Structures are given as structure tokens and as C-alpha cells.
Amino acid sequence: MAINWYKYASPASFYSLAGKMIPFFAVVAFGLLVVGLYIGFFVAPTDFQQGEAYRIIFIHVPAAWMSMFLYVVMAFWAGIGLAFNTRLSSMMATAIAPTGALFTFLALWTGSLWGKPMWGTWWVWDARLTSELILLFLYIGFMSLQAAIDDSRRADKAGAIIALVGVINIPIIYFSVQWWNTLHQGASVSVTQAPTMASTMLTGMMVMVFASWMYSIAVILKRVRVIILERESHTAWVAELRQKGVL
Amino acid sequence: MNWSSWSEFFSMGGYGVYVWGSYFVTFACVIGEVLLVSRRKRTLIKRDGLTHKSNKETYSVRDEELNN
Amino acid sequence: MFLWIVQRDLLLAVRRRSDVLTTLFFFIIVVSLFPLSVGPEMNMLRMMAPGIVWVAALLASMLSLGRLFANDYLDGTLEQMLLSPQSLSVLVLGKALAHWLATGVPLVMMAPVLGIQYDLPTDALFVLTLSLLLGTPVLSLIGAIGAALTLGLRGGGVLVSLLVLPLYIPVLIFGAGAVEAIMAGIDYDAHLSLLGAFLLVSVVFAPWAAAASLRVSME
Numbered sequence: 001m002a003i004n005w006y007k008y009a010s011p012a013s014f015y016s017l018a019g020k021m022i023p024f025f026a027v028v029a030f031g032l033l034v035v036g037l038y039i040g041f042f043v044a045p046t047d048f049q050q051g052e053a054y055r056i057i058f059i060h061v062p063a064a065w066m067s068m069f070l071y072v073v074m075a076f077w078a079g080i081g082l083a084f085n086t087r088l089s090s091m092m093a094t095a096i097a098p099t100g101a102l103f104t105f106l107a108l109w110t111g112s113l114w115g116k117p118m119w120g121t122w123w124v125w126d127a128r129l130t131s132e133l134i135l136l137f138l139y140i141g142f143m144s145l146q147a148a149i150d151d152s153r154r155a156d157k158a159g160a161i162i163a164l165v166g167v168i169n170i171p172i173i174y175f176s177v178q179w180w181n182t183l184h185q186g187a188s189v190s191v192t193q194a195p196t197m198a199s200t201m202l203t204g205m206m207v208m209v210f211a212s213w214m215y216s217i218a219v220i221l222k223r224v225r226v227i228i229l230e231r232e233s234h235t236a237w238v239a240e241l242r243q244k245g246v247l
Numbered sequence: 248m249n250w251s252s253w254s255e256f257f258s259m260g261g262y263g264v265y266v267w268g269s270y271f272v273t274f275a276c277v278i279g280e281v282l283l284v285s286r287r288k289r290t291l292i293k294r295d296g297l298t299h300k301s302n303k304e305t306y307s308v309r310d311e312e313l314n315n
Numbered sequence: 316m317f318l319w320i321v322q323r324d325l326l327l328a329v330r331r332r333s334d335v336l337t338t339l340f341f342f343i344i345v346v347s348l349f350p351l352s353v354g355p356e357m358n359m360l361r362m363m364a365p366g367i368v369w370v371a372a373l374l375a376s377m378l379s380l381g382r383l384f385a386n387d388y389l390d391g392t393l394e395q396m397l398l399s400p401q402s403l404s405v406l407v408l409g410k411a412l413a414h415w416l417a418t419g420v421p422l423v424m425m426a427p428v429l430g431i432q433y434d435l436p437t438d439a440l441f442v443l444t445l446s447l448l449l450g451t452p453v454l455s456l457i458g459a460i461g462a463a464l465t466l467g468l469r470g471g472g473v474l475v476s477l478l479v480l481p482l483y484i485p486v487l488i489f490g491a492g493a494v495e496a497i498m499a500g501i502d503y504d505a506h507l508s509l510l511g512a513f514l515l516v517s518v519v520f521a522p523w524a525a526a527a528s529l530r531v532s533m534e
Contacts, residue, residue, distance in 0.1 A: 041256075046260065051260045051261070051262060052259040052260030052261075052262050052266065053259075053260075053262035053265055053266060055259070055266050056265065056266055056269045056270075059269060059270060059273045060269070063273070098280070099280065102276055102280055105276070106272070106273050106276060109269060109272055109273075110269040110272075110273065113265045113268050113269040114265065114269070116265055117262050117265055215277065219280060219281060219284065222281070222284050222285075223284045223287075225288070226284060226287050226288045226291060229288070229291055229292075229295075230291060233291070233295050238295075242292075242295065
């Protein structure tokens with residue numbers, strides 16, 4: 001029984017499929033969140049070096065990983081949309097951008113809040129923080145380019161090009177910033193690598209990472225459904241859905 | 248169980264401001280994002296619903312004029 | 316064909332001399348603003364000189380990106396170029412080269428003069444000019460992608476800078492880094508070779524990406 005995957009490439013069938021998947025991901029995300037927070041706050045011991053402040057790691061690391069991972073996924077869908085001219089993949093890329101930008105902002109916000117007690121300042125020109133900031137600019141560039149173009153077909157393609165050019169540049173930017181940081185400051189600001197993690201800390205963090213995965217999938221599918229509606233509002237199947245009031 | 252009392256839990260070993268500051272903003276952004284998407288959908292449905300109904304009325308009026 | 320378009324664009328640039336001069340004067344003004352803001356204290360200025368000159372060059376070349384395709388887009392020659400049998404990326408490479416010759420080279424020639432304003436030692440001046448010589452074409456090439464993407468959009472100028480600035484950062488780091496290296500006495504050829512690498516990569520990929528964006532924008 002070969003599932004005809006192409007059926008889901010059409011916005012109409014994907015719309016209903018996404019509709020069914022969202023509640024599942026949302027529930028799993030919430031469950032993992034509760035477990036992760038419980039482990040993070042009640043099971044994980046106090047860190048001998050950083051005291052309690054290290055508990056920010058349970059949202060800082062997932063946010064940072066998600067911000068980078070979502071950019072690559074966005075560039076992947078944008079590339080597919082550009083290559084195969086499938087409108088749905090470009091819609092997916094457009095739907096991923098805001099969540100990715102949000103995670104980048106959260107990574108920066110929690111990073112600086114964690115940095116204050118540890119390094120004494122809100123912002124340190126550390127290589128990772130700087131490349132995270134540049135990643136935020138890439139996201140904002142992608143979203144503002146798409147917002148500036150009215151015709152959605154052109155917006156998808158233009159966004160795809162800037163996303164692909166961006167994803168090629170991410171390693172270059174990261175290494176040049178890494179190199180730049182080591183040249184200028186040397187190791188004056190000793191940025192602790194991920195602290196040698198007690199097992200409970202690690203499991204707590206990983207549970208939070210998976211929670212952030214589930215959450216992102218749920219939110220992105222929810223947003224992609226809205227984008228599908230926005231773009232297909234003139235079609236018959238949307239009118240029919242509206243008739244049944246089951247939108 | 249690390250915390251003996253709730254107040255100790257909230258003080259978070261003196262780092263409460265930073266820990267709760269970051270957690271609060273994170274959850275505020277997460278909930279905000281979900282609300283934004285659903286609000287975007289609601290305005291979309293309202294807008295389309297309106298145009299759809301009003302379209303029907305204007306078209307029906309125009310068709311009658313054409314018929315007679 | 317390639318030479319034809321470079322020659323044609325240079326002719327246009329020369330005829331509209333004001334564009335070239337505005338970019339140059341913008342560069343000079345921005346570089347001269349910093350001492351007024353930071354104070355006349357020499358060794359502070361000397362330490363900041365590479366960064367200031369490089370950021371000013373970056374902004375100046377980005378300023379004139381908007382006009383790269385705009386005039387041809389308005390009077391329809393861009394459509395002719397799309398339809399022409401010549402490969403579009405060669406045409407875009409020609410336009411980017413013309414843009415570099417019209418805006419980049421004057422910056423490179425002006426940089427030593429401004430360097431003296433910051434009391435840079437002569438070898439640093441030499442490295443500054445060399446790094447700008449290698450870096451500005453990369454700016455024009457990557458800028459061509461941004462200009463092509465934002466063709467005919469409202470608020471296109473600001474959007475180009477938002478799209479293109481993150482991509483300029485590696486060039487800025489290694490460009491300014493080269494001059495700082497020579498001033499610190501350590502060897503700077505690693506920086507220049509990396510700038511050369513960026514140049515080669517962008518010469519190959521940027522025209523192709525810009526051509527793709529042109530086709531997208533011109534649909």
C-alpha cells in the first residue's frame with residue numbers, strides 16, 4: 001500500500017493533514033515541557049560553580065539550537081520550492097521564518113541574562129553571541145524581503161534566493177566571527193564551554209530540546225495553515241470549507 | 248528536592264531575577280506567538296466570511312437586474 | 316558582449332558623473348566625521364582607522380547599489396537583456412564590474428589619502444589599499460544580488476542594506492583585520508588570501524544568483 005505522498009503536496013489535502021497533526025504535536029510539546037522543567041528545577045542539582053543561574057541553560061541551549069536548525073530547514077524548503085516550483089514548500093519556508101527569528105531572539109535574550117551573573121555584563125562580543133545576532137539579521141532580512149513584495153509567487157522565489165545565499169554564508173560568517181573573536185580578545189573572557197554536565201542536567205536539557213522541536217512543528221504547521229488560507233482564499237475548496245464552517 | 252521553601256525557590260540562590268526574567272520572556276514570547284497566529288486566522292476568516300457573504304448579496308442583486 | 320556591457324555602463328557612469336562623485340564624497344565625509352565625534356587624539360584614531368575606512372567603503376558602495384539595475388529596469392533595457400541570447404550571468408558580471416569600476420576604484424584610490432588623515436604608517440596604508448582593492452569587488456558582486464532581488468520594490472534602498480549587510484560581514488572582518496594585523500606587526504597575508512578567496516567564490520556564484528534573482532524580479 002504505497003502512500004501517495006504527492007497527494008500531500010497540494011495545499012488542500014495538506015491543510016487537513018496539518019489540521020490533524022497540530023493537536024498531537026501541541027500535546028507532546030506541552031508534556032515534554034512539563035517533564036523538562038520538572039527535571040530542570042527539581043531534579044538537577046545545584047551547580048557547584050554557577051549556583052542556580054545555570055538553570056537558564058534549559059531554555060537557552062534549545063533556543064540557540066532551534067534558531068540555527070530552523071534556518072537550515074527554512075532554506076531547505078525554500079530551495080525545494082524554488083527548484084520544484086511547489087507553492088506549498090515556499091509557504092512552509094515563509095511559515096518557519098518568524099518562529100526561527102523568535103528562537104534567535106530568545107537565545108540572545110536568555111544568553112545575555114545568563115551572561116550578566118556569570119561574566120558581569122549583558123553583552124559580550126563572543127563569537128557565538130555575535131553569529132547568533134547576525135543570524136537574527138538574516139531572518140529579519142528574509143522576512144522583510146517577503147513582506148516588501150506583494151505578488152506572493154515572486155516573494156517566495158526572492159525569499160528562497162536570499163535564504164539559500166544566507167545558508168551558504170552561515171558557516172563563513174561563523175568561522176570569520178570565531179576567528180575574529182579569538183584574534184581580538186584572546187581568551188580574556190573565559191567563556192566556559194558547556195559545563196561538564198551532570199547526567200540529570202543533560203537529560204533535562206535534552207527533554208527541553210525535544211519539547212522545543214514539538215512546539216516549533218506545531219506552531220509552524222498552524223501558521224502554514226493560515227498562509228494556505230490567505231493564498232488560496234479564492235479557491236473552491238476554501239469556499240466549501242467555509243460553507244461547512246469547519247475552517 | 249532542592250528547595251525547602253517556595254521563597255527559596257523563587258529567590259533561586261540570588262539569581263532569581265535572571266532565571267525568572269529569561270523564563271518569563273520565553274513563555275511570554277511563546278504564548279504571544281501562538282495568539283498572534285490564531286488572531287491572524289480569525290481576522291482572515293472574518294474578512295473572507297464578510298466578502299463572501301457580501302459578494303453573494305451584490306451578485307444576486309446584479310443578476311436580478313440582468314434578468315428583468 | 317561582456318566588454319560591450321562594461322564599456323556601455325562605464326559610459327553611462329561617466330555621463331552621469333554626479334552618481335560617482337556622490338558615492339566618493341559620501342565616503343570622504345563619513346571617514347572625516349569620526350575624528351569629530353571621537354576626538355582628535357591621534358593614537359585612538361590610528362587604532363580605529365581600518366575599521367572606519369572599511370565601514371565607510373562598505374556603506375558607500377551599498378549606497379550606489381540601488382542604481383545598478385534601476386535605470387535599465389525603468390527604461391526597459393533590462394527586459395531586452397533578459398531576452399538576449401547572451402547568458403544573463405555574464406551580463407550581470409559586466410554590470411557588477413562596471414559598478415565596481417565606477418564606485419569601488421575611486422574609493423580604493425581615495426583610501427590612502429584618508430589614511431593619512433588618520434596618521435596611518437605607510438605600510439598600513441599600502442595594506443589598506445590592497446585589502447580594499449580585493450574587497451570592494453566582492454561588495455559589488457554580493458550587492459548585485461541584493462539589488463536584483465529588490466528591483467522595483469518600494470523602500471528598496473533600505474531593504475538592500477538589510478539583505479546584504481550580514482553577507483558583507485566576513486569581508487569587513489578580514490579587510491579591517493588585515494590592516495590591524497600589519498599595524499600590530501603580525502603578518503597579514505592570511506587575511507588578504509581569504510579576501511582573495513571570497514573574491515573568487517563571489518565572482519563564480521554571485522552573477523549566477525543575481526541572474527536568477529533578476530529572472531524572479533522581472534517575471
